[in-house]
Amino acid sequence: MGKEKKYCYEYPRPALTTDCIIFGYDFGELKVLLIERAHEPFRASWAFPGGFVNIDETSEEGAVRELYEETGLQNVFIEQLYTFSDVDRDPRGRVISVVYYALVKQSEYKAVAGDDAAKAKWFSINKLPKLAFDHEMIFDVAIKRLKSKIKYQPIGFELLNEKFTLTELQQLYETILGIDLDKRNFRKKILSMDILIKLDEKQTNVAHKAAWFYKFDKEKYDSSSLFTLLTPK
Amino acid sequence: MGKEKKYCYEYPRPALTTDCIIFGYDFGELKVLLIERAHEPFRASWAFPGGFVNIDETSEEGAVRELYEETGLQNVFIEQLYTFSDVDRDPRGRVISVVYYALVKQSEYKAVAGDDAAKAKWFSINKLPKLAFDHEMIFDVAIKRLKSKIKYQPIGFELLNEKFTLTELQQLYETILGIDLDKRNFRKKILSMDILIKLDEKQTNVAHKAAWFYKFDKEKYDSSSLFTLLTPK
C-alpha cells in the first residue's frame, strides 16, 4: 500500500490547498504567524500555515482545520482573501490555493502553537524572512487588504482583547495604517460611531491615570448599515 | 477511447472551474449575460458562462478564455470575485469554481455572442430567471461587490463607451447604486477628481442642447493614489 494512485479522472486536475495569513498584534507591532517547513519542497523555509483541502470539506473548512492543527487556534475571525493559481507556483505540480486571512485576539496570541512538532513563530511584518512558494506575493495581497479593510469595517477589535482602552485601539489603527492619529479626533470619531460600549472597569496597576475599558458592540454594528471611513490626521 | 480515466492521483481531487459574471449597461439598465445550458446538469437552465480550467492555465486565463469562447468578448475588465467550494454545489461531484466578474463596454454590448451555438442573453438584474448551481448566491456576491467597488474605484467607465457625457456617467452611478444623485454636486465631485478629459466633441442628433463628451484619463488615475468616495445625495 502507501502511494497507490487510485483516484482517476478523465482530465488532469490540480491539487487544492488552502493557506492562512494569521495576523496578530503585540507590543505595538503587527505580526504574522509562520511555520518552518519540515518537508520538501522549501524544507526549512518559512511559510504561511496551510495544507491540502479534503474532498469532503469546503476551502474555508480546510483553512479552519489547518489553522487548528498547526496552531491550536479556534474561533478566530477568518475571511477569504484570494485564490492563487499560477501554473508554476508549486514545484510539486499544479496546485491552486484558496487563501484566507485570520485575525487573532491578543488573549490568544501567546497560546498559539503550544504543542506541535512544526515550529510556529510570530514575525513582525517588517522583518519577515524569505518565504516559500509564492507566499511573498500572498503576503502583499493580504497586508493591502487588511489596510484597506480596517478603514471601513471594524475588524480591528479582532486583534485586541475583549476589553481594550481607546489608546490601545488608536495604537492598533496607527500601526496598521502606518500613520499617526490625533487622540482627540480619533476618540470623537470612534465614539460617534456608536459601536463601543464603555465598561464599568478601569485599568489597574498602571503608573498613571487608569484608562476606562471598552468593548465592541457587535450587535449594534451588525444592525447599522455601514461603517464610515476613518481618515488620517 | 473517449472516456478513459487516465489521470490518477494518490488522493481525490476536486475539478476546477471558473465562472464569470458579465455586467453590461444599456438603456439605463444594469444587465448580466447568461447562457442557456445545453447539457445536463441543469440543462435548459440559465447560468453564468464558465467551464473547466485547463491544467496549463491560471483560473484567470481560463475565465478569459471561456469568456471569449462563449461570448466572443475580448479585452474586457475582469477581476477575481470569490472562490466557491461548497461540497454539494455541483451534482456531478466535487467542483470548485474561481469566479470572476467582467464589465463590458456599451460599444461591445451588442456584439456579444454573435455566433455561437449556446444561447446567450442579457438579463436585467431585476428580472433574472432561476439560475443553475449556486449561481444565485454567486450573483448576490457579485452585485454587492460591484456596488461597493464603484464607490471608491473608477470602474464605471468600463461599462460606458470610450466617450461619454457626464449625464450618462451620472445615470450609470444612479443605476448601480440605486440612488439619485444631484447633477451639480455629481459634476463638481467627478471633475474635481481630475480623472476625466473633456473632448473637443459634442453629442449630435439630439433634440436638445448637445452635451460635451469626456473620456477617462487612465494614466492620470493610475498615477494618483486613491479614488475618493462618491457620496449619495
Added chain:
DNA sequence: TTTTATAGTGTAATATTTACACAAAGTTAA
C-alpha cells in the same frame, strides 16, 4: 509630597458636502 506618565476633554478654523433654480442651446412642431 513631588515627579512621572498617561487619560481625558473642547473649540475655533478649515474643508467638504449638501440643497437648490435658471439661462443657454439645440431640435421639433406649429
Added chain:
DNA sequence: TTAACTTTGTGTAAATATTACACTATAAAA
C-alpha cells in the same frame, strides 16, 4: 420663422465634518 420642448451646464450659501491644538486629572513610583 417662431414657439415649444428638452436637456445641458453652472454658483452659492448653509450645514456638516474634519482638522489642529494644550492643559488638567489621576495613579503609581521615587
